[in-house]
Amino acid sequence: MMNMQSNFILTLGYLLFLLIFSHPSSTQAQEVEDEREFDYERGGPIGPERWGEIKKEWRLCSYGTMQSPIDTSSQRVKKVVSSYNMYRKYKPSNTTLNNRGHDITLQWDGDAGSVLVDDTEYALKQAHWHSPSEHTINGKIYDMEIHLVHVSIDNKITVIAVLYNIGKSDPFLSKLEVNITSMIDQKGKRVDSGIIDPSDIRISRRKYYRYIGSLTIPPCIEEVVWMISRETRTVSKDQLKLLREAVHDYAENNARPIQPDNKRDVVFYGQGSRL
Template sequence: MNSNIILFVTFLALLSSALAADETETEFHYRKGEEADPSKWSSIKPEWKICGTGKRQSPIDLTPQIAKLVHNSTELLQTYYKPVTATLKNRGYDMMISWTEDAGKVVINKTDYKLVQSHWHAPSEHFLNGERLAMELHMVHKSAEGHLAVIGILFREGAPNAFISRIMDKINSIADKQGGEAIIGQIDPREEFEWDLTKFYEYRGSLTTPPCTEDVNWTIVNKVGTVSREQIDRVVDARRGGYEANARPAQALNGRVVFLNEQARR
């Protein structure tokens, strides 16, 4: 066999290996009992060790029994959003919305956190009163110092979600295209996601995916929205293998203080 044929065969073997790796290898996933499931995240990479050793991990089960009731919601958290053009992206492990311009911010304890992106988990990651719900939206914000604040909105299966209905054709257009993107026009985060901040849980936690960094200020809205079975299925079907149910199990509270903020009655 001459050298050119050998090089060509070697090239084909490497190409085949690379394509297989792209299709099957994931650094982490959610299939229980397999090599990279959530119970093993801490051993996959040294920098992910905190996924197993951390004491402020997320998500958690939120109940009034574990929470300290306070009446300062309007002082604790304020939102300043504005409508700007948004892009939907299929990241393989979730559907993400990002804003091409400054979409505004939240102010938590007098610190500004700029809105970066939003994405969905199905089923929900946080439990509410011991129940795992159908879906959870995470609105990810970052401060100038790099600290994170995430607002979580929970959904039960029921009536269609108005916002997902609005962008369903965009979801369908990139459902089979990992890395695919679609412009979805101007989005005002507060109006489109229709959440109510008169009552919410707040606690200090972590990213719910590796590296599980414990530098997240979590706000979970108490009022639960609805999403239809068709919408859930379409968002889930768009994910690649290992991410069909992209929700980390609930983590230990480890003595953390959880606040249930309720707007004071006038």
């Protein structure tokens, strides 16, 4: 009898192990890696307007009601005057730089920390760049936008976005310039970029927009929590040019068009009158 009980416990433990650890824990299984399947050419056969028609798994790109990016117009933003800060707890970790063809992605291979949203912890997985910006503020298009993608243990997604204007060099991007240069027009090339601290990405904790949207590339998964920093940063013309040269010609402008907001709530957290 004892052996039967022991075997049952071992079997149950093994099944629980499979259940927990077989669940995907990163966006690599969700975001499309092969850029040949889609592009950013407006009106083209595999451009943004057609993404939802290319594969049935991408139908949300055309028929979803919570798609991103959107414009955060001050006329419809609900302002919350609060001392609540965006709680991030990042730490240095090994990274890999990847030319995905449609963007340059910095992937943290180890534990790079997390962000806490509504008592749920989301682990930082990767960051990538879009130019021009995908999100707009009161209709203004910015020169660049970085997305920091976080995933919870149950595979929910939170993305923090920072917008950039042309100006002084971005110190964080400066650390990656040599490696990015080595992968110009080398789709699929991966480079070990060493230990990098994500805290070096300057993000305002006190002023940001928040709304529920989607991934901005296929399969356009929804129920993504977006937090867009209100404090804009600067990037140099040379840095922006380097990011564009690194990907293929068609993806030099790798920004998805603004999507219908469908009267979704957009909340601004912060003090002061500026939205």
